[in-house]
Amino acid sequence: MLKKEKLIIQECLKGNQQEFEILIKKYQPHVMALALNILGDPDDALDAAQDTFAQAYLNLHHFDLDRNFKNWLMGIAVKRSLDRIKKRKSFLKFFNQYSKNMELSKTYKSYTTYRIEESPIFRQCIKKLSPKERTALSLKINEGYRAKEIGEILNCSENTAFVYLFKAKQKIKRALAAENLGSREVNPCE
Amino acid sequence: MRINQIMCKLTKFLFWLAPIKKWQARILRGHFRMCDSCQKAFESDDNLKEVLFSPVDTTHISSISPEVMQKIQQNKNKKTLQLPQKQQRRFTLFTRWQWVTAMTAGFLLVMGIAVFHLFVLEKQPKPGEKLHPLPQPTDVVIHYVKSGGKHARTFIVKENKANRTFIWFEKYEI
Numbered sequence: 001m002l003k004k005e006k007l008i009i010q011e012c013l014k015g016n017q018q019e020f021e022i023l024i025k026k027y028q029p030h031v032m033a034l035a036l037n038i039l040g041d042p043d044d045a046l047d048a049a050q051d052t053f054a055q056a057y058l059n060l061h062h063f064d065l066d067r068n069f070k071n072w073l074m075g076i077a078v079k080r081s082l083d084r085i086k087k088r089k090s091f092l093k094f095f096n097q098y099s100k101n102m103e104l105s106k107t108y109k110s111y112t113t114y115r116i117e118e119s120p121i122f123r124q125c126i127k128k129l130s131p132k133e134r135t136a137l138s139l140k141i142n143e144g145y146r147a148k149e150i151g152e153i154l155n156c157s158e159n160t161a162f163v164y165l166f167k168a169k170q171k172i173k174r175a176l177a178a179e180n181l182g183s184r185e186v187n188p189c190e
Numbered sequence: 191m192r193i194n195q196i197m198c199k200l201t202k203f204l205f206w207l208a209p210i211k212k213w214q215a216r217i218l219r220g221h222f223r224m225c226d227s228c229q230k231a232f233e234s235d236d237n238l239k240e241v242l243f244s245p246v247d248t249t250h251i252s253s254i255s256p257e258v259m260q261k262i263q264q265n266k267n268k269k270t271l272q273l274p275q276k277q278q279r280r281f282t283l284f285t286r287w288q289w290v291t292a293m294t295a296g297f298l299l300v301m302g303i304a305v306f307h308l309f310v311l312e313k314q315p316k317p318g319e320k321l322h323p324l325p326q327p328t329d330v331v332i333h334y335v336k337s338g339g340k341h342a343r344t345f346i347v348k349e350n351k352a353n354r355t356f357i358w359f360e361k362y363e364i
Contacts, residue, residue, distance in 0.1 A: 028251070028254060033245045036248065046251070049254055051261070140235075141239055142245060157211075
């Protein structure tokens with residue numbers, strides 16, 4: 001970890017909240033991009049990013065200064081984003097059950113059909129990936145993490161992260177080929 | 191080239207067939223060591239950057255620090271945003287071999303139920319079902335006699351319901 005970052009965290013631990021803003025400014029784009037890739041909804045991603053930084057600040061005393069702060073922060077961002085998916089799923093389940101018995105307006109009814117995978121801002125190929133596959137791919141492409149680091153962030157083994165990556169890439173390549181946007185080169189393994 | 195293609199397809203088939211991610215990863219890694227084209231295809235990120243949101247795409251979003259600070263103030267005394275204490279990941283029978291353990295347990299359960307059905311439940315009479323009549327008890331009397339200086343024995347068998355009596359007489363040597 002950078003010396004400057006270490007000093008900032010030590011200052012934050014002393015209660016200096018203003019120092020934490022430097023870290024927010026530095027990592028906001030990374031956390032936002034990750035949350036957007038997982039959730040596909042800008043509002044949800046913004047909420048998840050805010051929760052991530054708030055949780056990070058409130059738990060800074062648990063953070064091991066010898067570890068990489070970015071990795072730790074990304075781990076929290078992944079958890080918050082996946083939690084949001086779970087919450088939305090359980091809410092939709094409840095809402096669908098409720099709407100069966102009650103007369104609801106059309107706008108509400110259309111909301112019940114909304115799924116993260118159906119988000120309009122996602123491209124067709126991304127919709128086919130599971131949240132964990134999206135996470136692994138985002139960490140690999142945007143942050144350049146290796147399978148081992150992705151495994152640490154996702155709280156799974158290196159092998160599992162490797163398989164998530166492989167499956168994600170396969171699905172995207174297949175979808176891109178279907179969209180006729182993929183590269184024209186033919187890989188004998190495809 | 192032809193053999194390479196066959197190997198690639200076989201690897202892909204085995205990959206989808208393998209039930210555990212550890213095996214899947216082992217199959218892939220083993221193949222990547224031999225097949226350069228697959229290795230390159232896996233490592234290359236062509237087209238992938240286009241389909242994902244990158245940090246650059248989010249730079250237009252204004253700073254979220256005021257909202258974060260507000261959330262920190264709100265949750266300072268609450269435990270809603272507290273991280274759970276990280277526990278050391280223990281690799282036990284139930285974490286490392288979850289799939290195999292679950293399959294074995296399921297198989298044993300099914301076998302147990304089948305055995306119970308075949309050998310225990312089958313022998314018990316169902317309601318309304320008549321029991322097989324047990325053989326009626328019979329009276330057997332054996333007499334040891336000495337006739338003309340020689341030993342002999344007599345079996346008198348009387349079936350209780352049949353009104354029949356069998357008498358059997360035979361030589362008996364001591």
